[in-house]
Amino acid sequence: MKILIVNTSDIQGGAARAAYRLHKSLLSQNINSQMLVQSKSSDDFTVLVDNSKISKGINKLRPTLDSIPVRFYKNRTKTLFSASYFGFSNVVDKINEINPDIVHLHWICGGMIKIEELARIKAPIVWSLHDMWAFTGGCHYDENCGAYESDCGNCQVLGSDKPNDLSRKVFNRKQKSYSKINNITINGLSKWLYECAKSSTLLKDKKHINLPNPIDTNIFKPFDKEKSRELWSLPQDKKLVLFGAMGATSDPRKGFVELSNAMKKLKNGNIEFVVFGSSKPKNSQDFGFKTHYLGSLADDVSLVTLYSAVDIMIVPSLQENLSNAIMESLSCGTPVVGFDIGGNSDMIEHKKTGYLAKPFDTTDLKDGIEWILNNENYDELCKKAREKVLKEFDSVVVAKKYVELYKEVLVK
Numbered sequence: 153m154k155i156l157i158v159n160t161s162d163i164q165g166g167a168a169r170a171a172y173r174l175h176k177s178l179l180s181q182n183i184n185s186q187m188l189v190q191s192k193s194s195d196d197f198t199v200l201v202d203n204s205k206i207s208k209g210i211n212k213l214r215p216t217l218d219s220i221p222v223r224f225y226k227n228r229t230k231t232l233f234s235a236s237y238f239g240f241s242n243v244v245d246k247i248n249e250i251n252p253d254i255v256h257l258h259w260i261c262g263g264m265i266k267i268e269e270l271a272r273i274k275a276p277i278v279w280s281l282h283d284m285w286a287f288t289g290g291c292h293y294d295e296n297c298g299a300y301e302s303d304c305g306n307c308q309v310l311g312s313d314k315p316n317d318l319s320r321k322v323f324n325r326k327q328k329s330y331s332k333i334n335n336i337t338i339n340g341l342s343k344w345l346y347e348c349a350k351s352s353t354l355l356k357d358k359k360h361i362n363l364p365n366p367i368d369t370n371i372f373k374p375f376d377k378e379k380s381r382e383l384w385s386l387p388q389d390k391k392l393v394l395f396g397a398m399g400a401t402s403d404p405r406k407g408f409v410e411l412s413n414a415m416k417k418l419k420n421g422n423i424e425f426v427v428f429g430s431s432k433p434k435n436s437q438d439f440g441f442k443t444h445y446l447g448s449l450a451d452d453v454s455l456v457t458l459y460s461a462v463d464i465m466i467v468p469s470l471q472e473n474l475s476n477a478i479m480e481s482l483s484c485g486t487p488v489v490g491f492d493i494g495g496n497s498d499m500i501e502h503k504k505t506g507y508l509a510k511p512f513d514t515t516d517l518k519d520g521i522e523w524i525l526n527n528e529n530y531d532e533l534c535k536k537a538r539e540k541v542l543k544e545f546d547s548v549v550v551a552k553k554y555v556e557l558y559k560e561v562l563v564k
Contacts, residue, residue: 153183153184153253153254153555153558153559153562154184154186154251154252154253154254155178155183155184155185155186155252155253155254155256155558156185156186156187156188156247156250156252156254156255156256156275157171157174157175157178157185157186157187157188157256157258158187158188158189158243158247158255158256158257158258158260158265159171159172159187159188159189159257159258159259159260160189160190160191160259160260160261160262160264161189161190161191161192161193161262162187162189162191162192162193162194162196162199163193163194164191164193165259166282166475166476167258167259167282167283168189168258168259169476170258170282170341170365170474170476171187171258171259171280172187172194172199173365173366173367173368173547174256174280174365174366174550174551174554175187175198175199176368176547177366177368177547177548177550177551177554178551178554178555179198180547180548180551181548181551181552181555183551183555185198186198186199186200186250186252187199187200188200188201188243188246188247188250189201190211190214190243190262190263190264191211191212191262200246200250202242202246207242211263213263214238214241214262214263214264215262215263216263217238217263218234218235218236218237218238218261218262218263219234219235221235221237221318222234222235222290222310222318224318225310225311225312225317225318226311227310227311227312228309228310228311229295229308229309229311229404230404230405231291231292231293231295231309231404231405232261232291232292232293233290233291233292233307233309233310233318233319234261234262234285234290234292235290235318235322236260236261236263236265236266236267236290236322237266237267237322237325238263238266239266239268239269241263241264241265241266241269243264243265243269244265244269244270244272244273247273247274247275248272248273248274248275251274251275252275253275253276253558253562254275254276254277254278254558254561254562255273255275255276255277255278256277256278256279256280257277257278257279257280258279258280258282259282259283261285261292267322267325267326267329268325268328268329270329270330270333271329271332271333273333276335276336276337276561276562277333277335277336277337278336278337278339278557278558278561279336279337279338279339280339280341280363280365281338281339281340281341281345281349281473282341282473283345283473284300284345284348286326286338286349286354286355287300287326287348287349287352287353287354287355288300288304288319288323288352289304289305289307289318289319289320289321289322289323289326290304290307290309290310290318290319290322290323291307291309291310291319293405293471294309294471295308295309295405295471296471297309299319300348300352300353300354301351301352301353302353303320303323303353304319304320304322304323305317305319305320305323307319307320323354326354327353327354330354330355330358335561336358336359337358337359337360337361337557337561338355338358338359338360338361339360339361339362339363339557340360340361340362341362341363341364341365341473341474341495342362342364342473342474342494342495342498343362343495343497343498344473344493344494344495344498345473345474345494345495346360346361346362361557363550363553363554363557364474364498364544364545364550365474365476365479365545365550366545366546366547366549366550366551367479367480367483367541367545367546367547368546368547369483369541369542369545369546369547371452371456372452372455372456372459372479372480372483372484372541373456373483373484373485373538374460374484374485374534374538375456375457375460375484376460377460377461379457380457380458380460380461381461383457383461384444384446384457384458384461386424386426386444386461387424389422390422390423390424391420391422391423391424391463391464391525392423392424392425392426392461392462392463392464393415393423393424393425393426393462393463393464393466393521393525394426394427394428394458394459394462394464394465394466394481394486395408395411395425395426395427395428395465395466395467395468396427396428396429396430396449396465396477404470405469405470405471406468406469406470407467407468407469407470407491408468410468410470410491410512410514410517411466411468411517413514414466414468414514414515414517414518414521415440415518415521416440417514417515417518418440418518418521418522419522420522420525420526421441423441423525424441424442424443424444425441425442425443425444426443426444426446426458426461426462427443427444427445427446428446428447428448428449428458429447429448429449430445430447430448431445431447431448432445446458455480456480456484459480459481459484459486460484460485460486462486463486463524463525463530464486464487464488464489464521464524464525465477465478465481465486465487465488465489466488466489466490466517466521467488467489467490467496468489468490468491468517469490469491469493469494469496470491470493470512471493471494472490472493472494472495472496473494473495474495474498474499475490475495475496475499478490478496478499478500479499479541479545481537482499482500482505482506482537482538482540482541483537483538483541483542483545484538485534485535485537485538486534486537487505487506487507487524487530487533487534487537488500488505488506488507488537489506489507489509489517489520489521489524490506490507490508490509491508491509491510491511491512491513491517492508492509492510492511493511496508499540499541499545501536501540503523504533504536504540505533505536505537505540506520506524506533506537507519507520507521507523507524508520
């Protein structure tokens with residue numbers, strides 16, 4: 153069985169890290185897996201990229217070139233929007249040249265594949281959705297507008313009041329292209345995204361499944377808290393609250409504003425706040441207690457020691473698929489608080505592995521933080537958090553499910 157995992161990059165970004173983890177999990181199960189990317193950061197020989205000087209130069213420009221149509225919308229929000237119109241890519245030619253039994257698509261934007269080129273892929277396709285882009289008119293998260301269930305246009309992400317805007321055009325291009333693709337299985341990584349895709353106009357007639365991302369629980373496991381705090385120069389005598397994401401303080405979807413409001417309501421004076429994924433902003437928030445900004449983290453060992461150093465992880469996202477941060481934190485035995493939205497409930501069991509706050513209720517988010525920090529059975533929460541991941545998301549458990557899926561696809 154020859155599997156080709158396709159993602160814009162190999163280890164840069166949440167979707168890339170999740171796709172790469174699946175790739176490594178498959179290899180550990182003796183599956184012939186390769187990964188094809190537009191931008192390679194690792195030195196892994198099983199990750200393929202076109203290294204010719206011309207391709208490397210164009211690939212660096214692709215994300216910028218592909219964003220040109222979006223730039224005409226001056227009132228757009230900060231939510232990512234991809235038109236995927238830029239061609240001249242040899243990615244599909246490379247896919248067909250490799251001739252895998254199954255092509256497993258993941259995050260393929262950033263100018264990697266033009267929408268119309270998907271229909272040229274010869275092998276059966278499995279597509280793991282890391283966000284909503286596959287079934288919208290171009291936004292990666294729809295800001296709860298729900299237009300993908302009918303027909304995009306008047307796009308709020310673009311700040312558009314025109315029916316026949318870029319979102320309608322991208323929507324129509326997808327509809328035409330998808331109609332030419334027969335052997336495709338859509339994987340909603342969370343139960344939420346699975347239901348969204350099933351109810352979408354663009355993908356409702358395709359086969360849908362729900363399988364999660366895997367995580368290596370031999371890497372993401374509890375580490376000594378005292379030593380972890382020592383490594384990060386964090387205080388031993390404080391309750392530490394962690395928040396982190398790519399663009400942690402700049403992307404409104406990540407909920408930093410909501411978290412700020414919740415933190416200001418906390419009564420406990422023995423708390424310090426830790427932020428990763430973002431350096432200290434020019435105009436930093438005053439939460440009333442000390443805040444440590446750690447910047448971007450590049451490796452798993454840093455993440456493991458950081459999750460182990462803190463008492464609680466907060467993921468206050470307003471829309472979220474299957475958060476790597478939640479899965480990683482739970483795997484390290486650190487309880488998580490988040491809003492009861494998206495795929496959060498796939499991992500956070502309310503008052504068992506963490507706390508699910510009422511959506512966007514910052515008082516309830518504050519209550520969740522206090523409930524965990526003051527819990528008499530805190531050690532039991534940590535234990536159940538770890539057990540949840542071992543049972544449902546461990547790389548060996550999940551990889552076997554993907555192998556079964558691939559076998560089913562090939563029987564068709």
